[in-house]
């Protein structure tokens with residue numbers, strides 16, 4: 001796998017490039033052209049084009065994704081919404097480390113599927129996002145913009161269309177001093193030379209190399225210095241999108257991508273044809289050009305350090321040039337390639353991955369020079385630790401230096417948490433107070449170390465994130481970023497608690513220490529008006545780092561129905577703390593740490609249920625079990641082998657997790673047992689499945705014919721018309737009215753059936769603006785003595801979010817059988 005142009009120390013994970021990769025980096029010093037690829041979501045980008053441009057054309061190449069993909073489905077775990085956006089952000093960064101691109105984002109939120117650009121731009125806030133795109137263009141200063149989509153309905157998704165519209169408008173305005181004038185002082189103005197659309201896709205499949213006006217780009221060429229074709233590298237890059245299941249196999253041989261001219265200075269054959277991509281575009285660069293040619297021609301793969309004197313001279317000469325984007329960019333590249341040629345390794349580790357403000361931190365430095373070049377280490381520094389030490393350490397060839405330094409973290413250091421999630425925000429636009437952060441894919445490292453070297457008399461500074469490293473017996477050496485956190489975390493185990501009446505309910509809070517010292521404090525719940533907790537305050541003591549305790553309150557809700565919030569606040573030494581700790585851990589991305597406010601949505605709703613035990617069969621992952629427990633059910637999360645006729649006699653209903661029929665390889669063998677259970681009086685609630693990738697025969701998923709489709713209703717406020725007001729599912733044990741569809745989030749539902757047997761009752765009708773009525777969101781069929789329910793309603797989003805009406809309706813669905821023919825025997829539910 002190639003990681004050619006990933007900056008060596010950028011993520012703290014050092015990888016020394018081999019001589020052939022260094023050679024390619026030297027050649028890149030000779031190319032001064034840049035491309036910004038623009039689309040809407042993680043995965044929209046054409047990784048083959050990005051890989052080819054970055055590694056084959058050697059252009060400065062970046063992908064601007066409008067959103068972080070917050071609104072999609074997660075194929076590898078339970079995270080949805082903002083947490084999924086955090087995962088997809090990291091997947092894009094992982095992809096860019098492989099294909100050599102840079103990554104940018106606007107503040108736009110992926111709020112779910114949008115059928116047209118008018119809706120998208122209204123929800124995002126068109127001027128805000130245009131301002132972000134213009135700022136990123138003024139900062140990155142691309143010669144060429146490539147859009148993934150056309151600016152009209154052919155793009156299919158409102159976000160896609162909008163990304164192309166915004167790219168075109170930004171092309172027209174980024175050089176206008178009157179447009180977003182507050183940015184101009186920092187970033188200057190910029191005129192992009194040309195804009196093309198990446199075509200030859202579903203809206204235009206007839207294009208080939210000889211189509212007039214179309215530029216073809218062979219992205220399948222082979223790079224002997226890397227030992228791979230660009231399509232092979234691109235496949236590895238694309239496979240980073242694991243939460244979307246986009247694993248991809250490399251292909252070999254010529255492969256064309258097509259680009260249609262839209263605006264600017266039109267090229268005929270090659271997108272850089274009208275752009276000066278040599279050093280002559282930079283005034284006074286004649287000597288620089290000579291030195292670049294010299295360093296390339298004199299490169300010695302057996303001894304890369306031989307290039308260092310020329311590279312140092314090159315650096316001096318570039319420094320003399322007038323300021324420009326190319327001066328900044330090439331200086332950075334030269335610094336990196338000097339480090340690569342020397343084989344200079346530096347790593348700075350902390351002894352723990354969490355540090356609290358004011359705490360002492362011991363850093364371990366490892367530095368080694370792996371060449372004959374004369375180097376000394378003169379200074380180490382860290383702003384966050386007020387470390388600034390002068391030394392004079394001579395680094396001789398291949399002799400390793402390891403030393404430690406202990407300092408206190410500044411007491412006013414800010415806590416770590418993704419910058420775009422720090423403040424509350426409307427549904428379409430993240431709130432970012434500090435405008436200089438706009439465009440950045442992620443936070444800067446919480447703690448950095450800088451080292452100042454002298455290389456043959458020239459000063460060279462390397463900044464590196466401070467990391468935590470350990471060795472896993474199976475996976476080997478692992479690392480994670482060091483985060484700045486409060487001394488104590490308070491975590492609720494649930495996101496929602498439902499109070500069905502005024503009987504007390506126990507609410508637990510986990511307190512966990514992140515402090516090296518013993519801490520003692522008091523924990524209090526901040527409750528909705530009129531609610532009470534017993535006791536009011538609980539004292540706690542945590543004697544060491546990572547120690548945790550669960551503290552339990554008995555909470556009594558008020559008489560009236562309330563949709564409220566319960567917060568947990570810990571008081572320690574006169575200071576209050578209310579951050580929870582949320583970590584996202586997957587093998588393919590660095591551990592992500594979020595510190596959201598500790599709160600739980602508290603619903604006091606008059607809600608009834610029937611039955612006591614629900615069986616649940618996991619699909620792609622959702623939080624339905626926790627939601628059912630909230631209603632007072634015991635939930636048996638059944639393994640495939642536990643789905644037997646005997647066991648099913650012990651549950652009042654069975655719920656299939658989302659996409660079970662798409663993801664459970666054995667569902668075809670279990671379904672007959674489930675249908676027999678229904679026939680004998682049980683209830684089976686099947687949540688949405690996509691209409692391809694079935695793990696069983698399509699016509700056997702239900703007792704009567706049902707045809708799934710891609711129909712969806714994305715407007716979460718769209719009117720819901722009740723078609724069968726007298727149906728038991730809408731009346732028992734809770735009366736469902738139109739009001740119960742208030743406050744839904746993101747969407748109504750997805751992948752609704754488009755056709756079904758008349759043995760089913762379609763209970764609800766709904767549609768997005770301008771579309772025909774969709775009546776397949778909730779189908780209930782009586783089969784034998786029981787009920788089969790198929791629903792594309794987004795319960796998997798609404799229940800974890802605490803939407804009261806969704807709880808009432810779901811309670812009715814699992815209560816359909818009223819225990820008539822089922823055993824009342826109370827069973828011990830296995831975990």
Ligand SMILES: [Zn+2]
Nearest residue numbers: 040041044160
């Ligand atoms: Zn997309």
